[in-house]
Amino acid sequence: MSGESVIEFTGFIKACRLFRENRLAEAEAVCTNLLRKNPLDQATWALKMQCLSDSTYVDELENEDMGLAETFLDQNVIAPNARPGTSFARPKTSAKGVNPILRPTTNAGRPLSGVVRPQSSFKSGSMDQAVRTARTAKTARAVSSTSARNMRLGTASMAAGADGEFVNLARLNIDKYAADPQVNRQLFEYVFYYLNDIRVAHQIAGTASKAAGFEDYYWKNQLAKCYLRLGMLQDATKQLQSSLEQKKLIETFALLSKAYNRVDQPMAALKTYSAGLEVFPENVTMLTGMARVQEALGEYDESVKLYKRVLDAESNNIEAIACVATTYYYGGKPELAMRYYRRILQMGVSSPELFLNIGLCCMAAQQFDFALSSILRAQSTMTDDVAADVWYNIGQILVDIGDLVSAARSFRIALSHDPDHSESLVNLGILKHREGKIDEARSLYSSATSKNPYMFEGNYNLGLVSFTQGKYHECRELIEKALAAFPEHEHCKKILNHLKPLYESI
Amino acid sequence: MDGDRTPEEQIEIAESDQGPQLDDNVELANVFSYSLDQRIMEGCVISAILEPRGLETIVAVSVTNKIIIKDKETSLNITETIRCIAAAPFGDGYDCIIIGTDSSVICYDVHNNLTVFRNDVPDGVSCFVYGKLGELDEAIYCGGNCCIWGFDKTGANTYWTVTGDQVTTMCLSDYDNDGETELVIGSPDFEIRVFKNDLMRTELMETDEITCLAHVANGCFAYSLNNGTIGTYVLKERQWRIKSKSNVSKIFNFEEEGLMVVVWKQGKVDLRFAHNGEVLSRDSVSSHVASASVSKKGDESFITVVCLDGKVKGFKIQRAQNGSIDKTQQLIREFGQKKHNLMMELSNYEQEEQLADVEKDRDFRIPVDTEVAVVFVVNTELQLLSLRVEASHNIPIRGVLIFAEGLFEGESYIWIPPNEYQSRSVIDIPLVIDKDSTNDLHTKVFLGQVDSNKLMVMENTRILPKFCRFTLLREEYSKFFYMPTAYIQFDINSRAAKLSEWVQESFTIDASLVEMFDEPEGEFKFMGLRPKHEKSLMFKISHSEKTCKIYHDKIETMGAIVQSYASFYQIQNMESVAHFPDVFKEADEILEEIDPMTEVRDRLTAELQERQAAVKEIIIRAEDSIAIDNIPDARKFYIRLKANDAAARQAAQLRWNNQERCVKSLRRLNKIIENCSRLRVGEPGRQIVVSCRSAIADDNKQIITKILQYGASV
Numbered sequence A: 001m002s003g004e005s006v007i008e009f010t011g012f013i014k015a016c017r018l019f020r021e022n023r024l025a026e027a028e029a030v031c032t033n034l035l036r037k038n039p040l041d042q043a044t045w046a047l048k049m050q051c052l053s054d055s056t057y058v059d060e061l062e063n064e065d066m067g068l069a070e071t072f073l074d075q076n077v078i079a080p081n082a083r084p085g086t087s088f089a090r091p092k093t094s095a096k097g098v099n100p101i102l103r104p105t106t107n108a109g110r111p112l113s114g115v116v117r118p119q120s121s122f123k124s125g126s127m128d129q130a131v132r133t134a135r136t137a138k139t140a141r142a143v144s145s146t147s148a149r150n151m152r153l154g155t156a157s158m159a160a161g162a163d164g165e166f167v168n169l170a171r172l173n174i175d176k177y178a179a180d181p182q183v184n185r186q187l188f189e190y191v192f193y194y195l196n197d198i199r200v201a202h203q204i205a206g207t208a209s210k211a212a213g214f215e216d217y218y219w220k221n222q223l224a225k226c227y228l229r230l231g232m233l234q235d236a237t238k239q240l241q242s243s244l245e246q247k248k249l250i251e252t253f254a255l256l257s258k259a260y261n262r263v264d265q266p267m268a269a270l271k272t273y274s275a276g277l278e279v280f281p282e283n284v285t286m287l288t289g290m291a292r293v294q295e296a297l298g299e300y301d302e303s304v305k306l307y308k309r310v311l312d313a314e315s316n317n318i319e320a321i322a323c324v325a326t327t328y329y330y331g332g333k334p335e336l337a338m339r340y341y342r343r344i345l346q347m348g349v350s351s352p353e354l355f356l357n358i359g360l361c362c363m364a365a366q367q368f369d370f371a372l373s374s375i376l377r378a379q380s381t382m383t384d385d386v387a388a389d390v391w392y393n394i395g396q397i398l399v400d401i402g403d404l405v406s407a408a409r410s411f412r413i414a415l416s417h418d419p420d421h422s423e424s425l426v427n428l429g430i431l432k433h434r435e436g437k438i439d440e441a442r443s444l445y446s447s448a449t450s451k452n453p454y455m456f457e458g459n460y461n462l463g464l465v466s467f468t469q470g471k472y473h474e475c476r477e478l479i480e481k482a483l484a485a486f487p488e489h490e491h492c493k494k495i496l497n498h499l500k501p502l503y504e505s506i
Numbered sequence B: 001m002d003g004d005r006t007p008e009e010q011i012e013i014a015e016s017d018q019g020p021q022l023d024d025n026v027e028l029a030n031v032f033s034y035s036l037d038q039r040i041m042e043g044c045v046i047s048a049i050l051e052p053r054g055l056e057t058i059v060a061v062s063v064t065n066k067i068i069i070k071d072k073e074t075s076l077n078i079t080e081t082i083r084c085i086a087a088a089p090f091g092d093g094y095d096c097i098i099i100g101t102d103s104s105v106i107c108y109d110v111h112n113n114l115t116v117f118r119n120d121v122p123d124g125v126s127c128f129v130y131g132k133l134g135e136l137d138e139a140i141y142c143g144g145n146c147c148i149w150g151f152d153k154t155g156a157n158t159y160w161t162v163t164g165d166q167v168t169t170m171c172l173s174d175y176d177n178d179g180e181t182e183l184v185i186g187s188p189d190f191e192i193r194v195f196k197n198d199l200m201r202t203e204l205m206e207t208d209e210i211t212c213l214a215h216v217a218n219g220c221f222a223y224s225l226n227n228g229t230i231g232t233y234v235l236k237e238r239q240w241r242i243k244s245k246s247n248v249s250k251i252f253n254f255e256e257e258g259l260m261v262v263v264w265k266q267g268k269v270d271l272r273f274a275h276n277g278e279v280l281s282r283d284s285v286s287s288h289v290a291s292a293s294v295s296k297k298g299d300e301s302f303i304t305v306v307c308l309d310g311k312v313k314g315f316k317i318q319r320a321q322n323g324s325i326d327k328t329q330q331l332i333r334e335f336g337q338k339k340h341n342l343m344m345e346l347s348n349y350e351q352e353e354q355l356a357d358v359e360k361d362r363d364f365r366i367p368v369d370t371e372v373a374v375v376f377v378v379n380t381e382l383q384l385l386s387l388r389v390e391a392s393h394n395i396p397i398r399g400v401l402i403f404a405e406g407l408f409e410g411e412s413y414i415w416i417p418p419n420e421y422q423s424r425s426v427i428d429i430p431l432v433i434d435k436d437s438t439n440d441l442h443t444k445v446f447l448g449q450v451d452s453n454k455l456m457v458m459e460n461t462r463i464l465p466k467f468c469r470f471t472l473l474r475e476e477y478s479k480f481f482y483m484p485t486a487y488i489q490f491d492i493n494s495r496a497a498k499l500s501e502w503v504q505e506s507f508t509i510d511a512s513l514v515e516m517f518d519e520p521e522g523e524f525k526f527m528g529l530r531p532k533h534e535k536s537l538m539f540k541i542s543h544s545e546k547t548c549k550i551y552h553d554k555i556e557t558m559g560a561i562v563q564s565y566a567s568f569y570q571i572q573n574m575e576s577v578a579h580f581p582d583v584f585k586e587a588d589e590i591l592e593e594i595d596p597m598t599e600v601r602d603r604l605t606a607e608l609q610e611r612q613a614a615v616k617e618i619i620i621r622a623e624d625s626i627a628i629d630n631i632p633d634a635r636k637f638y639i640r641l642k643a644n645d646a647a648a649r650q651a652a653q654l655r656w657n658n659q660e661r662c663v664k665s666l667r668r669l670n671k672i673i674e675n676c677s678r679l680r681v682g683e684p685g686r687q688i689v690v691s692c693r694s695a696i697a698d699d700n701k702q703i704i705t706k707i708l709q710y711g712a713s714v
Helices: A011-020 A024-037 A042-055 A068-073 A127-132 A146-160 A174-178 A184-195 A198-211 A217-230 A233-246 A250-262 A266-279 A284-297 A300-313 A318-330 A334-346 A352-364 A368-381 A384-400 A404-417 A422-434 A438-451 A456-468 A472-485 A490-504 B323-354 B357-361 B475-480 B499-506 B511-518 B555-568 B581-627 B631-677 B683-697 B701-710
Strands: B010-013 B026-035 B040-049 B056-062 B066-069 B075-077 B082-088 B096-101 B104-109 B114-120 B127-132 B138-143 B145-151 B157-166 B169-173 B182-186 B191-196 B199-205 B210-217 B220-225 B230-234 B237-243 B248-253 B259-264 B268-273 B279-284 B289-297 B300-307 B311-319 B372-379 B384-391 B397-403 B412-415 B426-431 B439-447 B456-464 B467-472 B487-491 B521-528 B536-542 B547-551 B577-579
Touching (some): A011 A024, A011 A042, A024 A042, A042 A184, A184 A198, A184 A217, A198 B581, A217 A233, A217 A250, A250 A266, A266 B114, A284 A300, A300 A318, A318 A334, A334 A352, A368 A384, A404 A422, B040 B300, B056 B082, B056 B300, B138 B169, B259 B289, B259 B300, B384 B439, B384 B467, B397 B426, B499 B511, B499 B555, B555 B631, B631 B701, B683 B701
Parallel strands (some): B040 B289
Antiparallel strands (some): B026 B311, B040 B056, B104 B114, B127 B138, B182 B191, B191 B199, B210 B220, B220 B230, B230 B237, B259 B268, B372 B384, B384 B426, B397 B439, B467 B521
């Protein structure tokens, strides 16, 4: 019948429904219209702030970027040279650890992991060296410090508003609204996530915590987030410990461990994670955090055990599957690794890195038909940021099947994509060396070591060339660097023993 | 090395009984030396076992505020200024390092690279002691400014009490030999205080700032002062005391009972008997000592002395090689000295007999029955207390020498007439006393005729009462009485029925007037003497109501009066109602401003942190520009860095000022609580501290003034 009425929502209830359906932009527009009519509507004001902050929400647990300023200029670490095994800066380097030949290292001197994580670690070196190191868009590290990144995010968000700034913080009565339990949470999240003004957010959280009689675990957690952003790690630790005494949350345990990791106290972080596991048995956040810490400490066996517990609790955790697969692959069990990678493929992830990994596993497991098709698939879907790695691995496979000319061509293509790819430089140098072009090989080795000073292969090969050419002083320096990366390498020890009498007789 | 005493030392032994005679054939022997290669901060050296089944090693603090661990190439970075460190066995079979800074206590596990706990202590920590106190569990006790904190191995605050001044040194010792340890603390206000659990049991008055306390044996502890005095207390009494010109750095008891090791700041190391202070052996190091510690390697104990320049020297105790010979020579020297004194005395007597009678008359002899009277005299008009020295037979007084520790600047006072012909037989020496304390005046009076070149020495000892700055007021001088506005009121204990006994002992009062204090009702007014010449004191006693009211405006003096009254009559438990409007108003003001001050501190800290982050970021950007040879941008960034650095320094200064005000308020509040606690005796005084602590922790600040006024049991 044409006379039937159609139900339409209007006003605040419409904004609420849009917000619930996660249509944040439309909800915000409705709130803007409502506020234009009645600027004193606090409910609409709070809802609009919630819309704005939800659109720029960042998971604080994973927001772990540490720029150069945080790394080199902070003084939160008590013991910079702690006992090996109790500090991130000095992981275990015994024979029980991984072999750098079997498991490659990154440019920072760390063994490869199954996934890329926001936080990067520096093995050694000074600020000057870190500044001089070339940084490109591919570097997983903020340019200078995380505060700059946060500022840029905030600025970009504010520019989107057509009528300029929504809340004028300079004129806002912070003490009044921060003590109001109806709007203080929205105000805090707006200031913290949207405006990125950590100092005002800290003031709001402090006032709200006091208004709640210091009994609200929520505000203690928010205060801790502010302190973590400001770099005040002791205060953050205090707030989180107080929050844990009131109510045990997964987020609180994770944030407390994050604070301990920032001051380079992994044993304290592990203790906190263990306490969290007692309250939340088999929780994935706790287990993943523990696994990451153990991996950073060099305890790879412990890390794999923890990742397996993660898989018992959550079978589709991609980080756990990838890390376990990586360990199996570099541990000499490519068939098992292949199964894990195929499980990731079944879950719908389709990336060139994944296909390349499957191809390498098939190659190692002598399944050449699958290897070829997987690598072709990776090559056809690769993007610029992984092109160098794809071509490097193709070259490696060609070396394995004996096609050295094609392998050399592949390494050159890899270098054309990424001139800093040190592994390709070393392999190309080795091929030149076999052809008898010693000077070209030497030049390639030198490039590799300058790009990646902690690389074992570059230092070792260059040392070998120096040894055969009679440049013993240079050879000694290079072999010592190689031994620093791989203390158990037998060939390096032999060469050093050959050189020792020359120095002792002087 | 021998057992000779240096000429600068004087020995004063309180008791003549000898302790157990130990084998005196032991000496110090140098066993090792090395260098830490850093300048060491004074007083910050400990010995600790830092890993399971590890050896004891030296931990020290360098003047650059880093913690140095011997045998490790590392040092610990602490961002706050370190004041003291200690070792506590909080790990599983090894020690953690306890670090006291300007504002916190940090317990750090070196083995696991772990901060076990970190607690805020508002006014910083000056000293540590670890152990078991009475019935409480083992804890680390931190001496702060006007308060003492105790933390257990999890960082929980298990102990808190207030004290009258900053705590500069502490030790745990069984003071009364009852099988339980007490906390003994030393302060810059010349007092040693003994805490049994959290009840202050005893106050011992010394003559200078306490610098070191050490447990020696059950019922015995050793102390040292800033003027070089060392000594021991045994079962609540001072046993012996030795004065020296140099200062003590550290005192230990050694593994054998009855021996103690004294390490002096200028490098001497003494091994002494604990029962009489006699030196057994002596050694030295070449430069000024930062601190020292005792460590064990297997079954042997070593004394490790660390100098300010980082050099370390180790000693151990072994059997002596030349002890007997040295003892014999010392004995021969003593006999020679005695012989010389006797010969001199004999020759004087021989000269006396040879003098003719005429010569005797010209010698201005002093009659043999001459007496010297030394009494206290109050000059009421000037409100001044004087010591009157009067010689009989009109013999002129040519000089007066008074020894009284702590009363004068230095330790003695010399009076000499302006010139010989103005000598007289009656002199008054004014006494202006700063502290309420009992003191012995040892007086030597030199008598002689004006033209005589020989003087007669008369000695006298007079006890100065504790409250000699007050004297009973006569009716004709009522203009000097200023009615106090503050008072306390308590019930009269049955043991304290005769007030006159205490008044006679503690006040400067004529003996003939003391009987009036035993009347059933009465008001007794006292006039203040310099430097308290505008403070008055009044007792109002009513035996029918069994109450006593004491009026006085200074709460510190009132506390001393109450404690003296209670200890004289051996009262163990006494309540009182206090009325000090000025003090309570001050406490209220402090409590009201603490919360806003804390909020402002948080805000200033966040602002400072933001500015520092900006400074760090600009440094990175500037270095980036230099690395890529972009000099104009680098110049721009460094100019911006200068402005941001100035802003950061300004924010830091603001924060420091606010923190200083906050700490000063807390210090004053602690002192007020301690003074109000001393207006009560025994358990009621302890309850006040406990209740105030609970009220502050529960943010129940309104009842603190009521607690201070009426006590905690209502």
